Amino acid sequence: MSAATQARAARRHKAPADFAAAQRLFEEKSWTDGLPVVPPTEALVREMLAHTPLAPHTALGRMEPAKSTVTIEKVAANAVMAGCSPEYFPVVVAAIKALLQPQFHVGSTACTTGGAAPVLIVSGPLAEKLGINAGTACFGGNVKANATIGRAVRLVMRNLGGAKPDGMEKSTLAWPGKISMCFSENEARTPWEPFRVDRGHGHDVTTVSAVATRGIYAVTEGTQETGVGVLETLAGAMRMIGAPVYYQRNVPVVVCLGPEHASEIARSGFSKRGVREYLFEHCRLPVRALRGRGYYAPGCWGPEVERNDDALVPIVSTPDHLWIVVAGGDGRHSAWMPAWNVCEGATAAVEVTAA
Amino acid sequence: MITAAFQTAAQLRAKTLGLEGHPIVVLPHPLASKTEDEVKTIARDLVGSVAGGLTRAA
Numbered sequence: 001m002s003a004a005t006q007a008r009a010a011r012r013h014k015a016p017a018d019f020a021a022a023q024r025l026f027e028e029k030s031w032t033d034g035l036p037v038v039p040p041t042e043a044l045v046r047e048m049l050a051h052t053p054l055a056p057h058t059a060l061g062r063m064e065p066a067k068s069t070v071t072i073e074k075v076a077a078n079a080v081m082a083g084c085s086p087e088y089f090p091v092v093v094a095a096i097k098a099l100l101q102p103q104f105h106v107g108s109t110a111c112t113t114g115g116a117a118p119v120l121i122v123s124g125p126l127a128e129k130l131g132i133n134a135g136t137a138c139f140g141g142n143v144k145a146n147a148t149i150g151r152a153v154r155l156v157m158r159n160l161g162g163a164k165p166d167g168m169e170k171s172t173l174a175w176p177g178k179i180s181m182c183f184s185e186n187e188a189r190t191p192w193e194p195f196r197v198d199r200g201h202g203h204d205v206t207t208v209s210a211v212a213t214r215g216i217y218a219v220t221e222g223t224q225e226t227g228v229g230v231l232e233t234l235a236g237a238m239r240m241i242g243a244p245v246y247y248q249r250n251v252p253v254v255v256c257l258g259p260e261h262a263s264e265i266a267r268s269g270f271s272k273r274g275v276r277e278y279l280f281e282h283c284r285l286p287v288r289a290l291r292g293r294g295y296y297a298p299g300c301w302g303p304e305v306e307r308n309d310d311a312l313v314p315i316v317s318t319p320d321h322l323w324i325v326v327a328g329g330d331g332r333h334s335a336w337m338p339a340w341n342v343c344e345g346a347t348a349a350v351e352v353t354a355a
Numbered sequence: 356m357i358t359a360a361f362q363t364a365a366q367l368r369a370k371t372l373g374l375e376g377h378p379i380v381v382l383p384h385p386l387a388s389k390t391e392d393e394v395k396t397i398a399r400d401l402v403g404s405v406a407g408g409l410t411r412a413a
Contacts, residue, residue: 067371111364162371168364 007059007069010077015039030166031081031159033151033179040077048076051089053353060093061100064107066162070096075156082152082180088130088145090350091208092152095120095182097348098210099153104346109212110163113170114244116212116340117177118157119254120150121325123196124206126350127184134184136329139216140176150180153210175215183327189259190326191266198272198323199347211252211323211345213337214244221261222332227268230261231275234334235282238315243338246290247297249317251339255279258328276319284312295341356405358384378408 015022022039026032038044049056049072056073063070072093079092099106099118109116122132133143140146157163165171171178185195196207217240221233234255245253255275257265265275288309290296298306305311315338316322323345328334339345357365359381369377380401386394 065368065371162367166363167367170361170364 005059006057007071009057010071010074030164033154033158035179037081038083040080044080045073045076047086048079048084048089049073051086051353052093053351054093060097063100063156063161065111065168066160068160068162070100070156070160074160078155078159079152082155083144083148084152085144088149090352091122091126091130091149094208094348094350095149095153095210096156098208098346099157101346103344104210104212105342105344106157106161108342109340110157110161111168111170112340113172114340115171115174115214116343117175117181118153118210119177119213119337120153120182121185121195121209122182122206123185123187123194123209124350125204126206126352132182132184134186134327138183138327139181146182147180150182154178154180177213177215185325186259186327189262191262192272195323195325201347201349206350207347208350209345209347211254212340212343213254214340216335216337217243219334219336220332227265227270230264231278234336235279238279238283238336239285241289242294244295244341245315245338246285246313247295247300248341249300250344251316251341252321252323252345253316253339254323254325254337256325256327256335256337258331258333259326260330260332261334262326272324275324276322279322280314280316280319283315287311287313356380356382358382358386360384378411380404380408
């Protein structure tokens, strides 16, 4: 189905007025992630729809693996269920548009034993306006916008994509990103151009970038006194066996720098491109360490590399696959998140209604 | 062909694709950690089922 075609109205269901009874219905239907949901009444869905320029029956595509048609109205119902405030809805829609881009591979993300879940990175002026947390504890807790936007996207994957553990979702372990994982770039403390510019968008727009990852690899550097020292520690942490990298040519790795680390690195004279190039050169492992382990794929780098025990394999195939984002609050901590296996990540611009 | 751990997922996927009742040959799980000899034994045991599925009238 092409984008922005028209589809039928979503089916209506009768739910009990009693809160607990309604929750039991949602649980019996397997429409929830285990947490209580807000019943998506006609009135609440209408409020959500008022915040998008797109008509309710606009079809954005089909969500793999169940292939259900994703309409704006159905996304709105899931956003209500997740607890979103109506003004968040354009961000939810942009996130869904990103997931539906073929290079995101939403069906594989939903089905893999690897336990991947979308990480949503919001960049742009709307992030602050909507209160999407970019600072202290931005990866989890406290903030409604982060919690509910991420959850709405996961409920769409569940209820329209069929990503349910009793069906096609097959994660061995999964991670809490399967409930919700959304944060904003800390643009006020970014020493470089904003992330959306790296993704090909202008300063004035707000974007949502989505990438499926298996979790967060935290890195602490509280001793080194230079930016190069921080980068050395970060690269050391990323040179690890067992992460789904080094043999996946087209997938990105998100490097989320805490503002203090970012500032120290910038003071050492690194541009953002410089950071990407440093990590590309230093996040490498020898073939002898990788051969026969993890997701070893002998055809990936060609026979010349594979025959050479000392050949150094880079974590990604090009520096541009390193997504550098500044986020978080005070403290000398950063994190990296390798994309899952086939997910190349995707970005969509947020469309809002005319003021 | 699918390993036992993915049987339900395979059936649901077939239904999604409009192929309900599509013949599915189920292998023991896990397969990835089996030796080459073990895999050959499984292949010999199941080759008849695969041939049956491929030649079954739609």
